[in-house]
Amino acid sequence: MVKRLENEENTIVCRCSDVTLKELRDKIEEGYTNPDELKRVLRIGMGPCQGRTCGMIVLRELANYTGKSMGEIKSFTARPPVLGVKIEDIAKALEGGDTDENQR
C-alpha cells in the first residue's frame, strides 16, 4: 500500500490534461494497473506532450503500488507523430509548397 499524501489533489502529474496525483492514485487503487488503461480512463498521456512528462510518473506510481520495477511495466504505446504538426502543413508539403515549419 502506498502512503497517501495530504496535498495530492493539488499536485498535477499530467500538465496537458490537468490530471492530479490524487486522481491517478485513486484509479490505481480502483484496479487500473496498466499505463494504457490509465490513459483511457484519465486522459493522462493523451495531450500534446504524448506522455513525455507524465509517462515516467505513471510508471513510478505503478511500480510503487505493484512492487514491480519501472522497467517491468510496459509504458504507453508510442504513436506518431513525434511532435504535433499542423494538418495543413502536411497537405502543403504534399503539393511541394512552403509550410510554416520550413519557412522558419
Add this chain to the structure above:
Amino acid sequence: MKTNANVVIIGGGISGVSIAYNLAKKGMKDIVVIEKEYLTSGATGRCGAGVRMQWGTEMNCKIAKESISFFESANETLEYDGDIEFKQGGYLMIASTEKEREQFLKNIELQRKLGIEVEFMNDPEMAKKYVPYLNTEGLTCATFCQKDGHLNPFLATDAYAKAAKKLGVEIYTYTEVLGIKTENGKVKAVITNKGEIQTEIIVNAAGGYSKQIGEMVGVDIPVYSERHQILVTEPVEPMQGPMVMSFSLNLYCQQTPHGSFIMGRGDANEPRDLRITSSWQFLDEMAKTITNVLPPVGKLRFIRQWAGLYNITPDRQPIYGKVDEVEGFYLAVGFSGHGFMFGPMTGLLMAEMIMGEELTVDVSMLDIGRFKRGELFLEPSVV
C-alpha cells in the same frame, strides 16, 4: 477464476460488457467476460466515438435510434460514478455526387418513416448554419440530425463494466481464449491461458478477432477484419458542433466535448488482416481532405494517430444470434465499423435472445443464415 459459468462472453469491448450487464439485469447468474488485454483494448477503444441514427437500412436505423436513447440517460441508468461525456451535436452528412444525393434522399425517407428527425438541405450552402467554415464547393446536398453525436468509448464501457460487476458479473482481463470444447454438437467449455471454464453458453463478441473465435468451433463466419485509421488534434475551444461526414469524400470529422478533433477515413485498398499499425499514407490523404473540406481545422496540430479493426460483413450489418452447427454458441459480430454506437442494443437484444424473450427490436433477419439464404440488405452509408 471460476471453473463453471452459465454464460461466457468472449470480448471486453462495449458489446461484451453490455451483453453481460443486460443478462445479469434479467437475473442470469454466473456470467463471465473474458478479455485478452484490458477493457476497450480492441475496436471499442479505437473507434471514432460517433453515434448516429442516419443510416441507410431499417435495421441499422432502429438499432442506432434505440441505442442513442439509452446513451441519453446512461449515466443515471448505469449509476456511473463518472460521466460518459455524451454530446448530441448532430451529424452533418454532405454529398458530393448526384448518386450520393439520390442515396441521401432514399435514406431520409426511410429515417423519417422510422421516426428519426432529419433535415434535408437541397442547397448545400444551407449547411453553413451548422458549420460556417464548411467548404461547400462541389457539394450536391446535405442532411442533418441533431440527435446524433459523440461519447467517450472508454468511459461508456467502464460504466457498463462497473454496473455489470455490481450485479455479480466477473470480468477476467489479460485472459486469452485458446480454444473451445464441444461435445455432441454443444459447447462445453472455454479454454483460456489461465484455466478452463465449463459452460453451456458462449457469446462471441470478439470484434476484429471474431472469425478466429468462430474457427475454434468450426463455424465459418462470413466476416473479415480491416484496419481503419484515425488521427486526433490538440484540444481547442469549441468551434464545431456537429460531426461532418461524407461517404463520397471519404471523411468523418468531429470535435469531441474535450475539445480535440477526431477524424478518420477508409481505404478500399487496405489488406484484409489484423494489423493495427499507423501509416503515413493515411495521414497524407486525411490532411488533403480535411484542409479542403474544413480549412480552419487544417490549422490545428494533430498529435496522435492510431488504428483499429472494422469487422466487416458482406452487407455491412451485424450478425446477431445462434449458429446451426453448434448449440449454445451465439454471435454478436460483424459490426462493420459501428459496434460501439450499437452497444446498448447489442447487449439488450443478445440478452433477450439468450433468455428466450421477445425481442425489443426484431433483428431475426440479422442472423448468420441470411448469407446462405442470400437475403442481404446492403448498408450503403459506411465510411
